[in-house]
Amino acid sequence: MKETENLERFIDAVQYVGRMLKRNVRDQASPQGITKTQWFILRHLWKKPCTIGELAGKLEVRSSSMSQMIDRMELAGLVQRTTDPQDGRTKIVMLNDAGKNHLEMITNAGVELLFDPFSKFSKEEQQLVVELLERFKVNLSATFEDKK
Template sequence: MAEDFATNVGFLLTDSARLLRKRFDQRARGIGVTRPQWRVLFSVARFPGINQARLAEMLEVEPITLCRLIDRMEQAGMVRRDADPADRRARQLFITEAGKPLLDKLKNTACNLHTEIMGDFSREELQSLTGMLTRIRDKLSEQGGDIDERRVNG
Protein backbone atom coordinates (compact mmCIF):
# COMPACT_ATOMS: atom_id res chain seq x y z
CA MET A 1 0.00 0.00 0.00
CA ALA A 2 2.82 2.45 0.82
CA GLU A 3 4.19 1.91 -2.68
CA ASP A 4 0.92 3.24 -4.11
CA PHE A 5 1.49 6.62 -2.43
CA ALA A 6 5.04 6.85 -3.74
CA THR A 7 3.77 6.89 -7.32
CA ASN A 8 0.30 8.38 -6.90
CA VAL A 9 0.13 11.64 -8.86
CA GLY A 10 -2.38 13.26 -6.51
CA PHE A 11 -0.26 12.46 -3.46
CA LEU A 12 2.93 13.66 -5.15
CA LEU A 13 1.28 16.94 -6.20
CA THR A 14 -0.15 17.54 -2.72
CA ASP A 15 3.08 16.69 -0.93
CA SER A 16 5.20 18.76 -3.32
CA ALA A 17 2.88 21.75 -2.88
CA ARG A 18 3.02 21.35 0.91
CA LEU A 19 6.83 21.32 0.90
CA LEU A 20 7.00 24.27 -1.49
CA ARG A 21 4.63 26.33 0.70
CA LYS A 22 6.64 25.43 3.79
CA ARG A 23 9.91 26.53 2.17
CA PHE A 24 8.34 29.75 0.87
CA ASP A 25 6.77 30.46 4.29
CA GLN A 26 10.20 30.27 5.93
CA ARG A 27 11.60 32.82 3.51
CA ALA A 28 8.56 35.10 3.62
CA ARG A 29 8.77 35.21 7.42
CA GLY A 30 12.31 36.51 6.95
CA ILE A 31 10.87 39.60 5.28
CA GLY A 32 8.06 39.94 7.82
CA VAL A 33 5.12 38.38 5.96
CA THR A 34 2.92 35.48 7.09
CA ARG A 35 1.36 32.87 4.80
CA PRO A 36 -2.12 34.40 4.97
CA GLN A 37 -0.64 37.81 4.17
CA TRP A 38 1.37 36.66 1.16
CA ARG A 39 -1.60 34.74 -0.17
CA VAL A 40 -3.69 37.93 -0.03
CA LEU A 41 -0.93 40.06 -1.58
CA PHE A 42 -0.38 37.68 -4.50
CA SER A 43 -4.12 37.31 -5.09
CA VAL A 44 -4.83 41.05 -4.99
CA ALA A 45 -1.87 41.65 -7.33
CA ARG A 46 -3.28 39.06 -9.72
CA PHE A 47 -6.83 40.41 -9.48
CA PRO A 48 -6.67 44.14 -8.62
CA GLY A 49 -10.05 45.34 -7.38
CA ILE A 50 -11.25 41.90 -6.29
CA ASN A 51 -13.90 42.15 -3.61
CA GLN A 52 -13.48 40.53 -0.21
CA ALA A 53 -16.22 37.93 -0.68
CA ARG A 54 -14.70 36.62 -3.90
CA LEU A 55 -11.21 36.66 -2.39
CA ALA A 56 -12.43 34.67 0.62
CA GLU A 57 -13.98 32.12 -1.74
CA MET A 58 -10.81 31.92 -3.83
CA LEU A 59 -8.55 31.51 -0.77
CA GLU A 60 -10.99 29.07 0.85
CA VAL A 61 -11.28 31.04 4.10
CA GLU A 62 -14.28 32.32 6.02
CA PRO A 63 -15.21 35.91 5.08
CA ILE A 64 -14.91 37.10 8.71
CA THR A 65 -11.41 35.59 8.97
CA LEU A 66 -10.36 37.37 5.79
CA CYS A 67 -11.95 40.62 6.99
CA ARG A 68 -9.85 40.57 10.17
CA LEU A 69 -6.71 39.82 8.17
CA ILE A 70 -7.46 42.64 5.73
CA ASP A 71 -8.04 44.98 8.71
CA ARG A 72 -4.52 44.24 9.97
CA MET A 73 -2.98 44.48 6.49
CA GLU A 74 -4.74 47.78 5.89
CA GLN A 75 -3.45 49.14 9.21
CA ALA A 76 0.06 48.01 8.21
CA GLY A 77 -0.32 49.89 4.92
CA MET A 78 -0.09 46.83 2.66
CA VAL A 79 -3.54 47.04 1.06
CA ARG A 80 -6.41 49.46 0.78
CA ARG A 81 -10.16 49.00 0.46
CA ASP A 82 -12.21 51.13 -1.91
CA ALA A 83 -15.96 51.20 -2.32
CA ASP A 84 -17.13 48.95 -5.15
CA PRO A 85 -18.95 51.19 -7.65
CA ALA A 86 -21.18 48.25 -8.65
CA ASP A 87 -22.16 47.29 -5.08
CA ARG A 88 -22.22 49.81 -2.23
CA ARG A 89 -21.98 47.02 0.34
CA ALA A 90 -18.80 45.54 -1.13
CA ARG A 91 -15.20 46.71 -0.95
CA GLN A 92 -12.57 46.29 -3.63
CA LEU A 93 -9.00 45.48 -2.62
CA PHE A 94 -5.83 47.03 -4.00
CA ILE A 95 -2.16 46.91 -3.06
CA THR A 96 -0.92 50.25 -1.76
CA GLU A 97 2.22 52.05 -2.91
CA ALA A 98 3.77 51.03 0.42
CA GLY A 99 2.75 47.40 -0.19
CA LYS A 100 4.30 47.19 -3.68
CA PRO A 101 7.94 46.90 -2.49
CA LEU A 102 6.86 44.09 -0.16
CA LEU A 103 5.16 42.34 -3.06
CA ASP A 104 8.33 42.79 -5.14
CA LYS A 105 10.39 41.15 -2.38
CA LEU A 106 7.93 38.25 -2.27
CA LYS A 107 8.06 37.84 -6.05
CA ASN A 108 11.86 37.87 -5.93
CA THR A 109 11.78 35.28 -3.15
CA ALA A 110 9.45 33.09 -5.22
CA CYS A 111 11.69 33.48 -8.28
CA ASN A 112 14.80 32.48 -6.33
CA LEU A 113 13.03 29.47 -4.83
CA HIS A 114 11.79 28.42 -8.27
CA THR A 115 15.35 28.62 -9.64
CA GLU A 116 16.66 26.53 -6.73
CA ILE A 117 14.04 23.84 -7.13
CA MET A 118 13.75 23.74 -10.91
CA GLY A 119 17.37 24.55 -11.76
CA ASP A 120 18.25 20.95 -12.58
CA PHE A 121 15.38 20.53 -15.04
CA SER A 122 15.92 21.02 -18.75
CA ARG A 123 13.80 23.53 -20.65
CA GLU A 124 11.94 20.62 -22.26
CA GLU A 125 11.24 18.99 -18.89
CA LEU A 126 9.89 22.27 -17.50
CA GLN A 127 7.68 22.80 -20.55
CA SER A 128 6.37 19.26 -20.28
CA LEU A 129 5.71 19.58 -16.53
CA THR A 130 4.01 22.95 -16.98
CA GLY A 131 1.86 21.57 -19.77
CA MET A 132 0.76 18.55 -17.73
CA LEU A 133 0.02 20.60 -14.61
CA THR A 134 -1.99 23.08 -16.68
CA ARG A 135 -4.04 20.23 -18.15
CA ILE A 136 -4.70 18.80 -14.68
CA ARG A 137 -5.74 22.21 -13.32
CA ASP A 138 -7.96 22.93 -16.34
CA LYS A 139 -9.63 19.53 -16.09
CA LEU A 140 -10.34 20.02 -12.39
CA SER A 141 -11.66 23.55 -13.02
CA GLU A 142 -13.99 22.26 -15.74
CA GLN A 143 -15.40 19.78 -13.26
CA GLY A 144 -16.22 22.49 -10.73
CA GLY A 145 -13.09 22.11 -8.63
CA ASP A 146 -12.51 25.86 -8.30
CA ILE A 147 -14.18 29.20 -8.74
CA ASP A 148 -14.29 30.53 -12.27
CA GLU A 149 -11.46 33.07 -12.38
CA ARG A 150 -13.21 34.85 -15.25
CA ARG A 151 -15.87 36.02 -12.79
CA VAL A 152 -13.43 37.18 -10.11
CA ASN A 153 -13.54 40.77 -11.38
CA GLY A 154 -16.90 41.01 -12.97
Protein backbone atom coordinates in the same frame (compact mmCIF):
# COMPACT_ATOMS: atom_id res chain seq x y z
CA MET B 1 3.59 -2.77 -10.95
CA LYS B 2 0.30 -2.14 -9.22
CA GLU B 3 -2.32 0.03 -10.85
CA THR B 4 -1.96 3.06 -8.55
CA GLU B 5 1.83 3.09 -8.25
CA ASN B 6 2.36 6.05 -10.60
CA LEU B 7 -0.41 7.99 -8.89
CA GLU B 8 1.18 7.35 -5.48
CA ARG B 9 4.57 8.48 -6.80
CA PHE B 10 2.90 11.59 -8.24
CA ILE B 11 1.22 12.37 -4.90
CA ASP B 12 4.52 11.98 -3.03
CA ALA B 13 6.31 14.29 -5.47
CA VAL B 14 3.60 16.96 -5.43
CA GLN B 15 3.40 16.89 -1.63
CA TYR B 16 7.18 17.26 -1.32
CA VAL B 17 7.31 20.18 -3.75
CA GLY B 18 4.35 21.79 -1.95
CA ARG B 19 6.07 21.45 1.44
CA MET B 20 9.26 23.02 0.11
CA LEU B 21 7.35 25.92 -1.45
CA LYS B 22 5.37 26.49 1.76
CA ARG B 23 8.58 26.38 3.81
CA ASN B 24 10.18 28.91 1.49
CA VAL B 25 7.16 31.24 1.72
CA ARG B 26 7.14 30.90 5.52
CA ASP B 27 10.89 31.58 5.74
CA GLN B 28 10.61 34.64 3.48
CA ALA B 29 7.30 36.03 4.74
CA SER B 30 7.82 35.60 8.46
CA PRO B 31 10.68 38.12 8.78
CA GLN B 32 8.49 40.56 6.84
CA GLY B 33 5.73 40.08 9.42
CA ILE B 34 3.44 38.41 6.89
CA THR B 35 1.57 35.17 7.54
CA LYS B 36 1.07 32.47 4.93
CA THR B 37 -2.60 33.48 4.66
CA GLN B 38 -1.66 37.13 4.16
CA TRP B 39 0.81 36.08 1.47
CA PHE B 40 -1.98 34.18 -0.29
CA ILE B 41 -4.23 37.26 -0.13
CA LEU B 42 -1.45 39.51 -1.45
CA ARG B 43 -0.79 37.08 -4.26
CA HIS B 44 -4.44 36.98 -5.23
CA LEU B 45 -4.69 40.78 -5.13
CA TRP B 46 -1.59 41.00 -7.35
CA LYS B 47 -3.66 39.37 -10.11
CA LYS B 48 -6.62 41.69 -9.61
CA PRO B 49 -8.25 43.84 -6.96
CA CYS B 50 -11.40 42.24 -5.57
CA THR B 51 -14.06 42.41 -2.90
CA ILE B 52 -13.94 40.94 0.60
CA GLY B 53 -16.53 38.38 -0.52
CA GLU B 54 -14.40 37.25 -3.46
CA LEU B 55 -11.35 36.86 -1.23
CA ALA B 56 -13.42 34.98 1.36
CA GLY B 57 -14.55 32.60 -1.35
CA LYS B 58 -10.98 31.95 -2.47
CA LEU B 59 -9.85 31.12 1.07
CA GLU B 60 -13.12 29.39 1.95
CA VAL B 61 -13.71 31.55 5.04
CA ARG B 62 -16.60 33.75 6.14
CA SER B 63 -16.68 37.32 4.86
CA SER B 64 -16.49 38.58 8.44
CA SER B 65 -13.24 36.64 8.99
CA MET B 66 -11.80 37.98 5.74
CA SER B 67 -12.82 41.50 6.72
CA GLN B 68 -10.81 41.14 9.95
CA MET B 69 -7.79 39.86 8.00
CA ILE B 70 -8.02 42.80 5.61
CA ASP B 71 -8.33 45.20 8.59
CA ARG B 72 -5.00 43.87 9.93
CA MET B 73 -3.36 44.05 6.52
CA GLU B 74 -4.62 47.60 6.03
CA LEU B 75 -3.21 48.61 9.42
CA ALA B 76 0.11 47.01 8.41
CA GLY B 77 0.10 49.20 5.29
CA LEU B 78 -0.11 46.31 2.78
CA VAL B 79 -3.52 46.91 1.19
CA GLN B 80 -6.11 49.62 0.78
CA ARG B 81 -9.86 49.67 0.27
CA THR B 82 -11.60 51.83 -2.29
CA THR B 83 -15.25 52.23 -3.20
CA ASP B 84 -16.41 50.15 -6.15
CA PRO B 85 -17.27 52.62 -8.95
CA GLN B 86 -20.15 50.36 -10.10
CA ASP B 87 -21.62 49.86 -6.61
CA GLY B 88 -20.94 52.54 -4.02
CA ARG B 89 -21.91 50.14 -1.20
CA THR B 90 -19.09 47.72 -2.05
CA LYS B 91 -15.41 48.11 -1.20
CA ILE B 92 -12.65 46.86 -3.46
CA VAL B 93 -9.41 45.67 -1.84
CA MET B 94 -6.18 46.32 -3.70
CA LEU B 95 -2.46 46.14 -3.10
CA ASN B 96 -0.63 49.32 -2.28
CA ASP B 97 3.07 49.89 -2.98
CA ALA B 98 4.23 48.33 0.31
CA GLY B 99 2.13 45.23 -0.34
CA LYS B 100 3.55 44.96 -3.86
CA ASN B 101 7.10 45.27 -2.52
CA HIS B 102 6.56 42.58 0.12
CA LEU B 103 5.00 40.24 -2.42
CA GLU B 104 7.80 40.80 -4.93
CA MET B 105 10.47 39.97 -2.33
CA ILE B 106 8.72 36.73 -1.34
CA THR B 107 7.96 35.76 -4.94
CA ASN B 108 11.56 36.42 -6.03
CA ALA B 109 12.77 34.12 -3.26
CA GLY B 110 10.44 31.41 -4.58
CA VAL B 111 11.76 31.86 -8.10
CA GLU B 112 15.32 31.65 -6.78
CA LEU B 113 14.46 28.43 -4.94
CA LEU B 114 13.06 26.77 -8.06
CA PHE B 115 15.37 28.24 -10.69
CA ASP B 116 18.24 25.77 -10.37
CA PRO B 117 16.16 22.57 -10.14
CA PHE B 118 13.92 23.75 -13.01
CA SER B 119 16.90 24.74 -15.18
CA LYS B 120 18.15 21.14 -15.06
CA PHE B 121 15.29 20.29 -17.47
CA SER B 122 15.70 21.02 -21.17
CA LYS B 123 13.55 23.84 -22.57
CA GLU B 124 11.22 21.22 -24.06
CA GLU B 125 10.93 19.39 -20.72
CA GLN B 126 10.24 22.68 -18.92
CA GLN B 127 7.43 23.43 -21.37
CA LEU B 128 6.02 19.91 -21.00
CA VAL B 129 6.10 20.00 -17.17
CA VAL B 130 4.26 23.34 -17.14
CA GLU B 131 1.67 22.21 -19.70
CA LEU B 132 1.01 18.91 -17.91
CA LEU B 133 0.63 20.58 -14.50
CA GLU B 134 -1.68 23.22 -15.95
CA ARG B 135 -3.84 20.50 -17.51
CA PHE B 136 -3.85 18.55 -14.26
CA LYS B 137 -4.90 21.72 -12.41
CA VAL B 138 -7.84 22.18 -14.80
CA ASN B 139 -8.84 18.50 -14.47
CA LEU B 140 -8.65 18.63 -10.69
CA SER B 141 -10.64 21.86 -10.59
CA ALA B 142 -13.33 20.28 -12.76
CA THR B 143 -13.49 17.31 -10.37
CA PHE B 144 -14.18 19.65 -7.45
CA GLU B 145 -16.78 21.58 -9.47
CA ASP B 146 -18.57 18.32 -10.32
CA LYS B 147 -18.91 17.54 -6.60
CA LYS B 148 -20.80 20.78 -5.86
